[in-house]
Amino acid sequence: MSFVNKLNKIKQERDFEALVELIPYAKFIGVETSLVGDNIVSGLRFMECNIGNPALPALHGGVIAGFMENAALLHLIWQVELINIPKIVDFSIDYLRPGLAATTYSSCDIIRLGKRVALCNITAWQTDRSKPIAQARGHFLLSENKPL
Amino acid sequence: MSEGSLLERIAQTPHGRRLNLQLTSTEETSVTLKLPFSQNIIGDPIKKLVHSGAVTTLIDTACGAAIFHAQKSLQAMATLDLRVEHLTIAQSGQDIFAYADCYHLTHTIAFVRVTAYTDDINKPIATATATFMRSTKKFPIQ
Numbered sequence: 001m002s003f004v005n006k007l008n009k010i011k012q013e014r015d016f017e018a019l020v021e022l023i024p025y026a027k028f029i030g031v032e033t034s035l036v037g038d039n040i041v042s043g044l045r046f047m048e049c050n051i052g053n054p055a056l057p058a059l060h061g062g063v064i065a066g067f068m069e070n071a072a073l074l075h076l077i078w079q080v081e082l083i084n085i086p087k088i089v090d091f092s093i094d095y096l097r098p099g100l101a102a103t104t105y106s107s108c109d110i111i112r113l114g115k116r117v118a119l120c121n122i123t124a125w126q127t128d129r130s131k132p133i134a135q136a137r138g139h140f141l142l143s144e145n146k147p148l
Numbered sequence: 149m150s151e152g153s154l155l156e157r158i159a160q161t162p163h164g165r166r167l168n169l170q171l172t173s174t175e176e177t178s179v180t181l182k183l184p185f186s187q188n189i190i191g192d193p194i195k196k197l198v199h200s201g202a203v204t205t206l207i208d209t210a211c212g213a214a215i216f217h218a219q220k221s222l223q224a225m226a227t228l229d230l231r232v233e234h235l236t237i238a239q240s241g242q243d244i245f246a247y248a249d250c251y252h253l254t255h256t257i258a259f260v261r262v263t264a265y266t267d268d269i270n271k272p273i274a275t276a277t278a279t280f281m282r283s284t285k286k287f288p289i290q
Contacts, residue, residue, distance in 0.1 A: 024193065028189065048162055051163060052162075052209075054162065065205070066201020066204055087237075089234060090231065090232065091232050093230050095230075
């Protein structure tokens with residue numbers, strides 16, 4: 001079974017946990033998913049090994065970014081009829097507050113869904129949704145990368 | 149302790165250790181860090197490709213190391229923003245390097261450019277720019 005077919009089967013069965021099982025890096029950093037309505041929502045449980053600054057302690061900025069990239073990827077996989085696996089083109093993140101030793105949550109909005117590319121906005125927060133720790137945006141390629 | 153061995157420890161934060169990040173070289177205001185390939189950082193389980201998030205962490209850490217090196221001290225910094233362009237995907241099994249250059253420092257802000265590559269820095273897999281807020285606090289490296 002091709003990867004896209006496998007993903008479509010997972011979507012059909014609404015098996016949101018199986019999706020994370022497929023992605024070693026997501027498991028590695030502690031991503032957990034849940035279903036809220038028709039949306040797949042990503043959380044990141046706190047783990048000592050995700051710390052970047054031991055003094056605060058604060059999560060590594062790279063982990064926060066990786067978590068948010070992955071959240072956008074899962075959101076697109078869940079929401080969009082897949083032809084290919086969405087491929088990240090660019091990603092831009094603004095850090096607003098330190099990520100403390102707590103679970104991190106994310107929400108993702110598809111700003112523009114074209115035939116070939118999608119633009120997503122992602123927000124991450126911990127205890128208070130009105131105090132996000134980071135916001136990000138990224139483009140994802142949906143079509144194949146072949147000559148025009 | 150020499151600056152070189154201090155810099156090596158910058159990759160040794162808990163998450164840096166987990167990814168096994170290693171400092172491979174330094175120049176005047178720049179450093180190169182290595183992210184060894186491992187099964188843990190795979191994003192595409194069929195083609196066994198590295199997840200973009202691990203590349204972002206390599207890049208962010210390389211930025212921090214370049215700033216330490218350029219400012220010649222271990223004063224901490226906080227990432228303000230980071231933008232990564234993913235030019236192509238690293239072939240499976242290959243280690244990824246990030247060359248980060250802290251090309252400008254003001255009293256308060258550090259500006260960094262990064263090139264990530266596998267074999268040849270002239271054929272990058274990703275490029276990035278980042279700005280950091282500088283601080284007077286010391287970064288906690290034992």
